[in-house]
Amino acid sequence: MAPMLDDVTTKRLRWRAHHRGTKEADRMIGGFFDRYCGGWTPEEQALFEALLEEQDVDIMAWAIGTQPVPERFQGPMMTLMQRLDYLPIDR
Template sequence: MDREHRLKRLRFRAWHRGTKEADLLIGGFFDAHHVRWGDDEIALFETLLEEQDVDIMAWAMGTQAVPVQYRGPLMAALETLNYVPIAR
């Protein structure tokens, strides 16, 4: 599968998680960061999307320890939470 197709598929999966909160956190993160990702980051994000939303959200908010396989720059960027759109 080519890069563009993988990214389109990931964007859909990131924005269709099942709850609005998860959509905003995971989808917003994808939109803010995917253009800078190489194949390794894409593969890691694909794996991350297999996890439960409550776990991903807990890792991003720091209420649960991040599993070893996800520690690194991608998770550090997820933990910033500066990509979540907030209506004012």
Template sequence: MDREHRLKRLRFRAWHRGTKEADLLIGGFFDRHHAEWGDDDITLFERLLEEQDVDIMGWATGSQPVPPEYQGTMMKALEALNYVPIAE
């Protein structure tokens, strides 16, 4: 599968998680960061999307420890939460 097809598929999966909170967190993260990802980052994000939303959200907010396989620059960017739109 080529890069553009993988990214389109990932964008859909990131924005259709099942809850509005997870959509905003994971979809917003994807939209903000995917353009700078290489193939390894795309593969890591594909694996991350296999995890439960409650776990991903817990890792992003710091309420759960991040498993070793996800520790790194992508998780640090996810933990920043600066990509989630906040209504004023």
């Protein structure tokens, strides 16, 4: 079982993931956080926190495959982000 993030860290990362500056980035990055953060290890949390330091346009381009993913972000987390199965769809 993966160690849980502490409440303060979870709240801070959730806020940062959902308040990116554009609705599209909020949905993509925030939706990804909501879907997957519960099972993250401290190392995965640190990787996501580093990802949040990047520009939204870059993160979104990596996720949809229009730009190559930098080596430091390649791996299981980016593979999950590229699935795009966590995006909320308005009906």
